[in-house]
Amino acid sequence: MKVKFTNLYKLIPEKKKIINKINLLIKKSNFVGGQEVKNFEKNFAKFVGARFCVSLGNGTDALEIAIMSLNLKKGSEVIIPVNTWISTAEAIQNNGYKIIFCDVDLNDYSICIKDLKKKITRKTSAIIAVHLYGNPTDMNLIKKIVKGKKIKIIEDCAQAHGSRIKNKHVGTFGDVGTFSFFPGKNLGAFGDGGAIVTNSKSIAEFSERVRNHGALKKYDHKFSGRNSRLDTLQAAVLNIKLKNYNKAISKRNSLAKVYFKELKKVKKLDLYNLKKNYIYTFHQFVVRTSNRNKLQEYLNKNGVSTMIHYPYMLNELNFFPGANLRKAKHLGKKILSLPISEEHSFKEIKYISNCIKNFFSK
Ligand SMILES: Cc1ncc(COP(=O)(O)O)c(C=O)c1O
Incomplete structure (x- = not known):
């Protein structure tokens, strides 16, 4: 059996509806701003349960603008987990602040709370929690x-x-x-896109201005901003995809259950330790083993494609600050992302699980 890691085309729901909508927008030459964008912001704010959603050009700008909006003191330190996509760190450095890398909780790859407490100093102005792989970080504990x-x-x-x-x-x-x-991403457009959500009117208005050259409307520039707008076609795609998104989360959860059931007894493989009352969205299903490269090779030989998120920790990049982190050390050599998406079948997940069990039983 061949199992692809993802098939983005298969993941698109209501293809006809999307194509008709795009045709209509092209006919009307609606390309930037307009009702689709406003609707998406309203729909996504409602989905998340936030007062405001400001759509943006991509998630990296969302992080950069979010940090900017907080007006942190010069020389501030911002703490982030070391296992994340590069954008989380870039956004701090691009704003002129100091990155402080924190260790990883190996139960779910969230920030290590014990290390976080140690990393807080008088210079700490912000913490960025990363809900990596769709696993929620314990925000109530961080708030405490x-x-x-x-x-x-x-x-x-x-x-x-x-x-x-x-x-x-x-x-x-x-x-x-x-x-x-x-x-x-689990909720992905047909190109780049991003957003911030907040309950603060001032953060929302500031972000709205930044994305549009400091202006809320034409020639209303209050400061020097940038161009980082979610375009109309992307907003239209996302409006349709959002309506179908809860179904996608349920399917991913059902498939994850199969992995957990099949793999929990494999001694040399570590899975997530799920927390009660948390809803997981399984953007990635990451397993950990010191035999990672051999396992990946074996799966590949058996037709299963896998990925690594991420092959190195950000403190290993020479343009970011170093950090001595016990749990994150060599983590990039042990983790493996298994296929999971709403278009995968139970049969495929069972097949992958059996391959893994066969590998470890040898
Ligand atoms: C954890 C994390 N942060 C930030 C980003 C940046 O998003 P974008 O690629 O839309 O700029 C990504 C996406 O790759 C991500 O996975």
Whole structure:
């Protein structure tokens, strides 16, 4: 059997509806702004349960603008988990602040709380929690830790559309949440896209201005911003995809259950330790083993394609600060992302699980 890691074309719901909508927008020459974008912001704010959603050009800009909106002191330190996509770190450095890398919780790859407590100093102005792989970070605990301190919280939800803690959507616990709609994300557009969500009117208005050269409307420039708008066609695609998204989350959860059932007894393989009352969205299903390269090779030989998110930790890149992190050390050599998406079948997931069991029984 051959199992692809993802098939983006198969993942598109209601293809005819999307194509008709795009045709209509092209006929009307609606390419930037307009009702589709406004509708998406309204729909996504409602989905997340935030007062405001400001759509943007991509998730990297969302992080950069989120940090900008907090107006942190010069020389501030911003703490992030070391296992994340490069954007989380870039956004800090591009704003002129200092990145402080924090260790990883091996139960679910969220930020290590024990190390986080150690990393907070008088210079810490913000923490960016990353809900990596769709696994929610314990935001209530982080809020408890920063209580009474002047520390802002950003949540990087680029991989966590629909992830919740006790029914509260990630991205709504801190000051601002950021999202990516890159095509490969669980909720992906037909190109780049991003957004911030917040309950703060001033953060929302500031972000709205930044994305449009400092202006809310034509020639209303209040400061020097940038161009980072979600375009109309992407917003239209996302409006249709959002309506179908809860179904996608349920399917991913059902498939994850198969992996857990089949693989929990494999001694040399570590799975996520799921928390009660959390809703996971399984953007990735990541397993960990010291035999990773051999396992990946074996799966490949048996027709199963896998990926690695990520092959190195960000403190290993020479243009970022170093850090001595016990749990994250060599993590990039042990993790493996198995295929999971709403278009995979139960049969495929069972096949992959059997291949893994065969590999470890040898
Ligand atoms: C954790 C995380 N943060 C930020 C981003 C950046 O999003 P984008 O690719 O839309 O700029 C991504 C997407 O790759 C991501 O996975």
